[in-house]
Amino acid sequence: VMKLLLKAGADPNKIAEVKVDVAGPMKKLLEDEKAKGKKANKYMVKAYEDQIKKLPADNKITFTALQTAVSATNCKECIELLLNAGAKTEFRNALLGGNIIHEATSGWKSDEQRAKDMKTNMPYLENAGLILPVWYKNLDVSGLGTIYEIIQLLKAKGADIEALDNNKRTPLTGAVLQPTPNDEVIAALLDNGANIKATGMTLEETDFSKETSDAGKIKVRFDFPREGRNGNGGGYSANMDLLKAKPKRVALISFYVYDAGNGKAQGSTFAGSATTTAWRTSDFVGQTQANGFYNKSINELKSTFKENGIDLLTPTEFLDSEEKIEFYYGFNQESAKKEKTEFKMRGKMGTMVELSSLKASPSDKGYRPFFVANEPVDESIIANFQGGIFSANRKLTSSLGYDLANGLGVDAVVVVYIGTRKPKQTKDEYGVNTVVTMMLGPNPGKSEDSNPDAKNLGQFYCGTRTYYSSPLIFKLDKGLAGQYDGMANILKAHAAKMCKYVNGKEKDED
Secondary structure: OOOHHHHHHHHHOOOOOEEOOOOOHHHHHHHHHHOHHHHOOHHHHHHHHHHHHOOOOOEEEEOOOOHHHHHHOOOHHHHHHHHOOOOOOOOOOOOOOOOEEEEEEEEHOOHHHHHHHHHHHHHHHOOOOOOOHHHHHOOOHHHHOOOOHHHHHHHHOOOOOOOOOOOOOHHHHHHHHHOOHHHHHHHHHHHOOOOHHOOOOOOOHHHHHEEEEHHHHHEEEEEEEEOOOOOOOOOOOOOHHHOOOOOOOOEEEEEEEEEOOOOEEEEEEOOOOOEEEEOOOOHHHHHHHHHHHHHHHHHHHHHHHHHHOOEOOOOOHHHHEEEHHHHHOOOOOOOOOOOOOOOEEHHHHHHHEEOOOOOEEOOOOOOOOOOOOOOOOOOOOOOOOOOOOOOOOOHHHHHHHHHHHHHHOOOOOEEEEEEEEEEOOOOOOEEEEEEEEEEEEEEOOOOOOOOOOOOEEEEEEEEEEEEEEEEEEEOOOOOOOOOOOHHHHHHHHHHHHHHHHOOOOOOOOO
């Protein structure tokens, strides 16, 4: 609808006016405070008086379409359409004095909250006589965009990320001082260049940031079944010497954060009491982490593959036709090993707890979280994977390495997942336990034409893993936001090692 209106000549900068009694409520609060006499809070009285002076005398609030798109709908596509049509970012809130970035951050809601609000509001809208279309009732809010992308768009069009509101607060200061600070908003502001000094706070460096500051010091191990690497097409892994043409176009089919959960059993039968608890990263926090890690690392990951002669394609690049889009999102992955999506933990005296695992892909990027390996509960264990991942099976390798790769028209596919942990149930602290990158492709030693009965038409080309025995904390309990920068160095190291092996410049002698 917006496209049609703008094409027909609608003015994206048209100012709308709403007349409301904005001064009345504030004057009532001032009168109530003054009525307390000597007990009145002089600071509050002064604040009310100052605020009333700044209110519009005619009781009119003005706003533009861009302000509504930014503060009310959180819709990246709408904002982009308006900006490209010439919408100006020179906006000031009539009441609080904040600019367009203040509006974006103060009005931002998580996907989870937006979906919840819509569901709650639908009955009221329908009772009011509105007929809600089916597309609105079934709207997937995860595709509306991220706060990172929206701030990036506004900043690129001239919006000042350090603008001060009437209370002399930058957007970042305002976000930090919220009753419940939103980690996603704070991280998005910091990642787009907001100055933390304006908040009067410092960003304490995490162990993850310290450990991953130098790409050359990142430890990366090969992690994929080795039995077929010197054979003639048998086994789970490919003999890359049989591959006449090295992979040039490779699809990044999955990128996700993965928390298998933590559990704790306490007490004993002899003590007469026992409790069993389980916890993991919440869906909302996991989504924020997936966005943060992806935004910080995807460019480095792609460029490292490119330096080694391989184009790593994201969904917007490899889904270049309606047929491929339908194929990718309708693809039914096969595997002879069951993916563990939940766990049960038993304690003393019959206590038991169940918990589902977390898999979160970046918002609005189109990835599917395909299954390649199960991470164990409590912590990743490197011994479980070295020499061949536990989940390896011919159905999995043929499904992803052959069927999916061929259907997408690429030479191979890549899956990246980041195993995270919330070490303590009562602390909002999160760490990276492991990072895994897997490449799968068609078996160079067998094909449907040469061997129609072959069960391993797809194979592992290479797998790499970075492992930390104790999760490296990237988000401190009292920290402003998660520190995701180091993931770029980790995935750069993964890509370099993987490409050297696939291109025949490095041998796996383990």
